[in-house]
């Protein structure tokens with residue numbers, strides 16, 4: 262299989278969708294997935310950091326994936342994050358992902374315990390062996406404390422099922438080293454949305470990001486500008502995107518702010534789950550202004 266050709270592109274790291282009582286709401290999950298289906302993205306990354314997978318029970322995570330698959334199976338590629346603190350639960354989610362038709366699985370290392378490289382390798386291997394789905398390593402050292410070595414990546418990448426890495430660390434040098442270590446048909450997804458263009462220039466085959474959720478069209482356009490060699494225009498757009506991200510990050514809760522923006526567009530997803538903070542009423546007005554600015558940018562770039 263040509264993995265790069267099959268999977269490259271823009272993936273929204275989907276936010277969670279809860280009802281007003283904070284329970285996973287399948288109809289809201291479907292509506293959110295449907296919202297992205299019309300934006301030009303290649304697919305969805307379900308249950309990752311933005312999706313709050315690690316704050317949900319295994320049953321809730323299954324419910325989310327099932328709702329997504331029912332809504333967009335065959336229309337969007339679905340990569341599901343199955344990483345949990347327990348290897349046993351991760352393997353169970355890996356099997357469930359295959360049963361419900363996901364296109365690939367992905368996982369962070371287990372967190373809390375300081376794990377050796379051998380322990381993380383074993384943790385991932387159990388998930389890889391638990392289904393026939395392709396596996397995408399999720400490297401996010403700033404939250405997990407685990408820095409993926411190129412040696413471990415190269416070792417894992419020897420297996421046909423290990424097809425890529427989602428690189429959420431900030432070093433584009435490391436990203437490029439993963440690309441080299443993985444080989445020609447190994448996918449690298451850029452993680453930090455603020456450096457999407459830099460990641461692409463250093464070899465990423467696309468990106469998976471949380472802030473794509475409120476401006477997927479802009480990341481698709483940025484990708485298109487890069488692909489067609491319009492680098493100066495791409496840089497201008499990345500700067501504009503970064504101004505939006507900076508405003509989003511200024512709120513006490515990135516996810517709360519983003520989810521509120523979605524609600525202004527008629528897509529209700531509830532509040533993030535604690536300990537992630539909810540959006541505060543006093544921020545509604547400025548978020549409404551931000552939403553207007555993002556929509557204006559999307560309109561502007563629709564014709565570029």
Ligand SMILES: CC(=O)N[C@@H]([C@@H](O)[C@H](O)[C@H](O)CO)[C@@H](O)CC(=O)C(=O)O
Nearest residue numbers: 274309310311429452453454469470471
């Ligand atoms: C550290 C972190 O959370 N990085 C985010 C970015 O999308 C990030 O929210 C964005 O670049 C804003 O800083 C993603 O890499 C995570 C992600 O895609 C996910 O939700 O799994």
